[in-house]
Amino acid sequence: MEEYFKAVKVTENVYWVGAIDWSIRNFHGYETGRGSTYNAFLVLDEKITLIDSVKGPFVGELLARIRSVIGDVTKIDYIVSNHAEPDHSGGLPATIEAIKPEKVFASPVGQKTLTAYYGDLGITPVKTGEAISIGKGNIAFVETKMLHWPDSMVTYLDSEKILFSQDAFGMHLAGSRRFADEYAPFILEYEGRKYFANILNHLAPKVIELLDALPGLNLDIQMIAPDHGPIWRRPEDIRWILDLYRDCAMQLPKPRAVVAFSTMWHSTERLAEALADGIRSAGVEVKVMDLHVNDRSAVMTEVANCGLMAFGAPTMNNQVFPDMADILCYVKGLRPKNKIGFAFGSYGWSGEGGKQIAAELTAMGAEQPCELFQVKYMPTAEDMKRMFENGEKLGRLLLERVK
Numbered sequence: 001m002e003e004y005f006k007a008v009k010v011t012e013n014v015y016w017v018g019a020i021d022w023s024i025r026n027f028h029g030y031e032t033g034r035g036s037t038y039n040a041f042l043v044l045d046e047k048i049t050l051i052d053s054v055k056g057p058f059v060g061e062l063l064a065r066i067r068s069v070i071g072d073v074t075k076i077d078y079i080v081s082n083h084a085e086p087d088h089s090g091g092l093p094a095t096i097e098a099i100k101p102e103k104v105f106a107s108p109v110g111q112k113t114l115t116a117y118y119g120d121l122g123i124t125p126v127k128t129g130e131a132i133s134i135g136k137g138n139i140a141f142v143e144t145k146m147l148h149w150p151d152s153m154v155t156y157l158d159s160e161k162i163l164f165s166q167d168a169f170g171m172h173l174a175g176s177r178r179f180a181d182e183y184a185p186f187i188l189e190y191e192g193r194k195y196f197a198n199i200l201n202h203l204a205p206k207v208i209e210l211l212d213a214l215p216g217l218n219l220d221i222q223m224i225a226p227d228h229g230p231i232w233r234r235p236e237d238i239r240w241i242l243d244l245y246r247d248c249a250m251q252l253p254k255p256r257a258v259v260a261f262s263t264m265w266h267s268t269e270r271l272a273e274a275l276a277d278g279i280r281s282a283g284v285e286v287k288v289m290d291l292h293v294n295d296r297s298a299v300m301t302e303v304a305n306c307g308l309m310a311f312g313a314p315t316m317n318n319q320v321f322p323d324m325a326d327i328l329c330y331v332k333g334l335r336p337k338n339k340i341g342f343a344f345g346s347y348g349w350s351g352e353g354g355k356q357i358a359a360e361l362t363a364m365g366a367e368q369p370c371e372l373f374q375v376k377y378m379p380t381a382e383d384m385k386r387m388f389e390n391g392e393k394l395g396r397l398l399l400e401r402v403k
């Protein structure tokens with residue numbers, strides 16, 4: 001049935017044998033509007049090696065693509081598991097069962113994590129500095145602890161000069177094309193930034209450490225093959241994704257603003273609109289995001305790429321409205337830096353909502369040059385004027401910061 005799945009040639013001896021998840025829209029709470037891929041790579045050498053596996057339901061697709069190259073999957077000698085998260089390892093037990101490899105390699109923490117998920121899979125642990133010979137080529141292992149899980153590692157194949165980077169430099173993007181140079185740059189930019197914002201933003205200092213350490217590893221990287229999304233094969237594309245990562249990780253404020261709000265009866269929405277108009281009239285690009293129609297990963301993408309984040313919500317049952325509580329919890333965990341913050345909202349009698357937003361912005365280290373602005377029930381014309389002025393002031397301040 002699945003025998004029509006074919007491998008895609010990456011280099012003379014390396015094939016993409018992964019799976020395309022066209023339909024996934026919720027990836028552990030991250031909205032994957034363009035679907036995703038689970039990339040796996042088949043390396044042909046004296047020891048045939050499979051780099052990574054796929055999510056559980058996609059094993060048939062993986063094995064069929066492997067068969068399209070070597071016929072019999074049991075010809076594979078080694079499997080390397082760079083990352084134990086279930087989108088790459090869910091299919092590993094069934095893959096091992098089908099292939100019966102001589103060895104399966106993972107980092108020492110990877111061995112423990114895979115065992116926690118699936119029981120003893122007979123993993124051989126490998127550390128940074130270790131390499132295995134597969135014939136003409138050698139596969140070197142570099143642990144990248146906490147990028148983005150404790151088990152994470154990347155592998156470098158010297159014969160083909162490929163860095164198999166697991167989740168690093170990846171993005172959620174389903175498509176029939178396998179290489180970054182086959183996609184429109186705006187798609188790569190949006191999905192690349194979205195991936196960084198939602199998976200790596202809180203680990204930004206570690207990303208900078210890794211980027212700084214890369215030249216010292218003396219790897220001649222001519223291709224980066226991540227576990228999600230397209231492969232980077234042209235020198236200019238490799239440069240581009242490395243630069244994008246550095247830009248995201250630096251978290252320098254950008255002359256952009258996001259105004260995210262929730263509302264029950266539109267008072268907070270009206271405040272958000274007046275604020276956004278003030279920000280815009282100061283000359284700052286602004287995005288207004290109603291939390292009823294924008295999920296947390298879309299909001300975080302904008303937060304990571306702006307210098308000013310304004311959050312507004314009504315009070316409900318002595319609490320901030322729940323979808324704003326979700327956003328605040330999520331954004332705080334991803335540790336945005338160097339932001340101007342602003343809290344606003346509407347209430348009826350007790351008004352805890354806005355105060356909770358302001359407290360969370362403080363906890364995130366956001367500077368709040370304008371104090372919390374809350375109105376009782378519907379904003380008056382005077383309130384709207386004041387919100388517009390707040391927007392203008394915050395916009396101007398931001399422009400001064402980014403000068």
Ligand SMILES: Cc1cc2nc3c(=O)[nH]c(=O)nc-3n(C[C@H](O)[C@H](O)[C@H](O)COP(=O)(O)O)c2cc1C
Pocket residue numbers: 262263264265266267268269313314315316317318319346347348349350351352376377378
């Ligand atoms: C179910 C419900 C519970 C509410 N609980 C509170 C509350 O505990 N304290 C308060 O100050 N206002 C409370 N309010 C009033 C709202 O905060 C008020 O109507 C506000 O103007 C709503 O803003 P919005 O139009 O942006 O939704 C509640 C309203 C609703 C519908």
